[in-house]
Amino acid sequence: MTNLWPWLTLAGLGAFHGANPAMGWLFAVALGLHRKSARTVWLSLVPIAIGHAFSIAVVLAVVVAFGAVMDLRSLQLVAAAFILAFAGYLAIYGHRHRVRVGMRAGMAGLAVWSFLMATSHGAGLMLVPSVLSLCLADHAGMAGTTGSLSVSLAAVAVHTAAMLAVIAAIALIVFTWLGLSGLRSAWINFDRLWTLALGATGILLLVW
Amino acid sequence: MTTWRPDPSFYPSPRMAAKAPKETFAYVAAFDPDRQRPDAIAVVDVDPASSSYSKIVGQVEMPNVGDELHHFGWNACSSCLCPNAPHPHVERRYLVVPGLRSSRLHIIDTKPDPRNPQIVRVIEPEEVAERANYSRLHTIHCGPEGIYVNALADRDGKAPGGIFLLDHDSFDVLGQWEMDRGPQRLAYDFWWHLGHDTMITSEWGTPDTFENGLVPEVLLGSQYGRRLHFWDLHTRKHLQEIDFGEEHQLVFELRPAHDPTKAYGFVGCVISLRDLSASIWTWYRDGNQWAVKKVIEIPAEPADPDLLPPVLKGFKAVAPLVTDIDLSMDDHFLYVSCWGTGDMIQYDVSDPLSPKETGRVRIGGIVARATHPKASNGALNGGPQMVEISRDGKRVYFTNSLYGAIDPQFYPEGLDGWMAKLDVGDNGGISFDETFFVDWPKGHRPHQVRLEGGDCSSDSYCYP
Numbered sequence: 053m054t055n056l057w058p059w060l061t062l063a064g065l066g067a068f069h070g071a072n073p074a075m076g077w078l079f080a081v082a083l084g085l086h087r088k089s090a091r092t093v094w095l096s097l098v099p100i101a102i103g104h105a106f107s108i109a110v111v112l113a114v115v116v117a118f119g120a121v122m123d124l125r126s127l128q129l130v131a132a133a134f135i136l137a138f139a140g141y142l143a144i145y146g147h148r149h150r151v152r153v154g155m156r157a158g159m160a161g162l163a164v165w166s167f168l169m170a171t172s173h174g175a176g177l178m179l180v181p182s183v184l185s186l187c188l189a190d191h192a193g194m195a196g197t198t199g200s201l202s203v204s205l206a207a208v209a210v211h212t213a214a215m216l217a218v219i220a221a222i223a224l225i226v227f228t229w230l231g232l233s234g235l236r237s238a239w240i241n242f243d244r245l246w247t248l249a250l251g252a253t254g255i256l257l258l259v260w
Numbered sequence: 261m262t263t264w265r266p267d268p269s270f271y272p273s274p275r276m277a278a279k280a281p282k283e284t285f286a287y288v289a290a291f292d293p294d295r296q297r298p299d300a301i302a303v304v305d306v307d308p309a310s311s312s313y314s315k316i317v318g319q320v321e322m323p324n325v326g327d328e329l330h331h332f333g334w335n336a337c338s339s340c341l342c343p344n345a346p347h348p349h350v351e352r353r354y355l356v357v358p359g360l361r362s363s364r365l366h367i368i369d370t371k372p373d374p375r376n377p378q379i380v381r382v383i384e385p386e387e388v389a390e391r392a393n394y395s396r397l398h399t400i401h402c403g404p405e406g407i408y409v410n411a412l413a414d415r416d417g418k419a420p421g422g423i424f425l426l427d428h429d430s431f432d433v434l435g436q437w438e439m440d441r442g443p444q445r446l447a448y449d450f451w452w453h454l455g456h457d458t459m460i461t462s463e464w465g466t467p468d469t470f471e472n473g474l475v476p477e478v479l480l481g482s483q484y485g486r487r488l489h490f491w492d493l494h495t496r497k498h499l500q501e502i503d504f505g506e507e508h509q510l511v512f513e514l515r516p517a518h519d520p521t522k523a524y525g526f527v528g529c530v531i532s533l534r535d536l537s538a539s540i541w542t543w544y545r546d547g548n549q550w551a552v553k554k555v556i557e558i559p560a561e562p563a564d565p566d567l568l569p570p571v572l573k574g575f576k577a578v579a580p581l582v583t584d585i586d587l588s589m590d591d592h593f594l595y596v597s598c599w600g601t602g603d604m605i606q607y608d609v610s611d612p613l614s615p616k617e618t619g620r621v622r623i624g625g626i627v628a629r630a631t632h633p634k635a636s637n638g639a640l641n642g643g644p645q646m647v648e649i650s651r652d653g654k655r656v657y658f659t660n661s662l663y664g665a666i667d668p669q670f671y672p673e674g675l676d677g678w679m680a681k682l683d684v685g686d687n688g689g690i691s692f693d694e695t696f697f698v699d700w701p702k703g704h705r706p707h708q709v710r711l712e713g714g715d716c717s718s719d720s721y722c723y724p
Contacts (some may be wrong), residue, residue: 079343086455086521087723144261151345151404152341154457155520155696155722165344206437232272232723235341241264 055189058182062207064140066214069104070222072242073235074147074173076100076166077219079157081227093227097220099159101221102173103166105212111176111206112183119200124188128257131184135177136254142247148174158239173243174250181256185205266348268715270338272723277338277653278589280651283711284310285374287332287355288679290319290704293328293664297703301357301368303375304679304698306711307719310603314634314696316477319376320368326492327359327366328664331646331708333400334718335367335407336428342722344403350428352714354380356407356662358397361664363388363469365397365409369433389415390431392424396467404493404719410450410461417467422448423459428432431647438491442498446485449513452493454722455520458550460543462511462527473665476571480532484505485520490515490550502552504541507534511541515587515594515717521724523610526555526594528582536560536575538582540596542612548602555615559602563627569672573589581670583662584646588653588658589716593618593688597644600670601719602628604644604677604682606690610660618688623680624660626670632680634697642667642675648709649716654680656690661705677705 067076080100085092119127149172153165170176186207187200226232264592284307290300303318304528322329335354340347355368355377358507363385370377388394392423394411401408407426422444423437438444446463453460463485464470478484486508490500508529516525525544530538540556560577572578581600587593587609594609607615623631629639642660649656649668659679661667667675677700681693700706711719 073343074346078346080722082343147347148406148428152494153344154404155342155455156457157343157344183450233276235272235348236266236268236270236276239266239341239348241262243347243349244262 057187058186059210061182062179062211063214066211067218069170070215071217072246073239074221074242075104075169075175075215077223077226079162079165080219080223081232082155082158084227090106090227095159095224096162096253097223098218099163100166100219101212102218103163103184104170104215105208107167108176108211109204109208110171112179112208115180115183116204119187124184128184128260131180132254132257135174135180135250135257138174138177139191139247139250139254142243142250144207148245160231173246178249178253179211181253181260201210263290263351264349266341267336267350267352269352270341270348272338272341272713272721274589274721277714277719278653280713282649283650283715284712285712287370287377287658287710288659289329289332289357289433289707290677290700291327291329291664291707292325292492292704294665298322298325299327299329299359300704301329301332301355301377302706303377305698306655306681308695314698316698318377320377320379322359322366323379324362324364326362327364328361329357329707330360330663331399332357333407334710334714335431337402337714338720339403339720339722340455342404344722347428355710356400356409356426356431358400358409360398360412361397363395363411368481383431383433388424388433391435392592394422394424394436395471396421398447401451401720402637403452404454407431408437410447412447413467414462419445419466423450423461437496438498440498441500442489444489444498446487448485448511451514451516451718453516453520453523454493454720456523457493457547457691458495460514460516460525461489461491462514463487464510464512468506470663472667473669478556480533482509483511485511487511488527488552489722494569500507500550502543502550504529504552504575507532508539509533512583513585515585517591518589518716518721519724520589520721526585526587526609526612528585528596530581530583531579536577536579538580538598540582540585540615541593545611546660553613555613556596556607558596558598558605561627569626569670571669572626586647586649586716588649589651590653592651593684595649595656597647597658597719599643599645601625602630602643602657603689604647604656606684606688610686618692621682621690621692623692632678632692632697633694635678635699637676640676640678641671641673642678648710648711650711651714651716654684655711656684657708657711659709661707664705667705676700676702676706679706679709
């Protein structure tokens with residue numbers, strides 16, 4: 053049962069990422085409102101989830117690749133240093149970036165947008181401690197990169213499933229019942245929470 | 261500068277913004293046409309319950325003289341809530357105030373005390389020239405990628421004019437906006453359809469053709485602006501140009517529909533070379549292209565040449581000179597300033613290709629010199645010019661100066677500044693608020709008006 057916590061963490065982070073309006077549910081709702089179509093909302097969620105999953109997968113692939121040539125402690129320290137530097141950058145400079153996708157976005161545009169948003173917000177980095185602990189547990193049974201890869205893929209799947217469930221639920225509730233007036237007060241500063249979460253991730257890796 | 265929650269003045273949709281609380285202050289750009297004393301942003305009390313209603317209750321002077329303050333805007337607005345570029349945890353707090361003549365940018369903080377705004381940063385023209393290669397700064401809009409500023413000329417005062425970006429937070433000049441400007445050379449106004457990823461720009465002329473007043477030869481040669489340009493807002497590429505033809509000169513203020521699902525808007529053309537009429541055009545989506553249609557033509561009025569300035573004497577008529585327009589938040593009413601005749605006209609534009617006049621008042625005017633119930637002098641000069649509408653559409657504010665060097669061409673005896681306000685009936689119709697009239701202090705002339713919390717030309721929206 054000790055093995056369950058990393059999976060729950062991955063799912064929890066999926067829910068956390070999904071709840072952030074900047075990660076896609078709001079875009080899906082907006083497109084649904086523009087095109088007066090609930091179907092558009094549902095369809096939009098798919099490329100948003102794919103873009104997010106791809107961003108996470110790229111980050112985890114890099115970690116696994118480094119894992120193949122580094123011992124665990126060095127990997128943790130390098131990852132911690134990178135994540136803390138990234139969190140510091142976000143704290144100082146904020147989440148500013150060139151806007152490449154607008155309200156006429158198609159499915160491909162949404163996937164690219166979601167990939168860029170997840171990547172520039174460091175979504176995948178938050179998952180590193182959970183995936184490392186899973187790989188570590190896995191090492192006991194079947195060592196090597198193959199094992200780490202399959203664990204990482206499973207991690208992406210669990211995280212994305214949780215994220216998709218949350219963005220679907222929020223999009224449904226907002227599109228069907230609530231409307232957008234609540235955005236004015238309920239949209240708390242996720243950017244700040246993310247920066248804090250990334251800082252915590254880095255520290256966790258450091259003191260492991 | 262970041263906050264935990266969105267600024268309360270941000271609204272997802274124009275429908276919600278129309279229910280915003282009433283404004284209590286108006287910020288008004290005021291400039292000295294003689295360039296002897298500093299220009300200022302004045303704070304006018306527009307709260308009818310206040311004892312200082314209709315009075316200037318504060319102002320902040322610029323650090324230099326000769327800026328010619330003209331248009332200005334907010335650092336952040338409702339477009340911060342857009343889903344594709346969300347950054348709503350900022351305050352609508354700073355006015356971004358350019359000098360049209362000096363090319364200097366002032367960042368003014370309205371927060372600690374809205375009656376006593378303070379300059380917190382000045383961006384010198386050299387920095388704008390160095391980083392964006394532009395000068396003669398004109399219009400400000402907050403938008404998806406930061407604060408957009410347009411400029412009527414390049415750093416040497418020549419064409420092309422264009423747009424550059426300022427950072428939302430630091431106000432640093434980020435650089436030229438355009439990636440591919442196509443045939444666009446002249447600049448005047450710009451705005452966008454966020455729901456259609458489209459930027460629209462209009463045209464005036466290069467500084468050598470307006471900084472000493474309008475040049476008759478350039479006008480009669482149809483060398484001032486007469487085109488609209490349509491751009492992809494995100495790839496920043498020029499898509500389409502529409503030429504209004506040789507007859508039409510000075511294509512100025514752009515007012516796209518606030519509802520982001522609608523793909524149409526209105527632009528005013530100051531003068532026709534054929535008969536001095538002014539016109540309003542609607543742009544709209546026609547298949548895969550943009551198209552325009554002239555939907556309103558306001559004729560010149562015959563007049564005694566003795567009452568006319570030299571530039572109009574030979575024509576024996578007053579040109580209406582539509583120099584500004586503004587569209588209500590619900591896209592229902594269009595207000596049209598006729599700076600020449602002195603009319604402010606309200607049109608029902610719920611059918612954008614077929615407007616209907618629903619109200620008209622007259623104040624000032626080249627020949628009419630119509631007065632206001634609260635004005636002490638019985639013959640006002642200047643005419644309705646920069647116009648701004650409250651978010652709920654119930655109140656309309658306007659001032660009477662156009663541009664330092666052009667005012668005396670049409671009002672040669674001098675132009676005394678004033679600001680007036682209209683009340684709007686529930687189903688249209690306009691009338692003067694007889695208790696609101698600002699007899700502007702001598703030495704300054706008032707130009708653009710911005711209302712506390714946002715108005716009908718300050719914010720754009722991503723949700724219908």
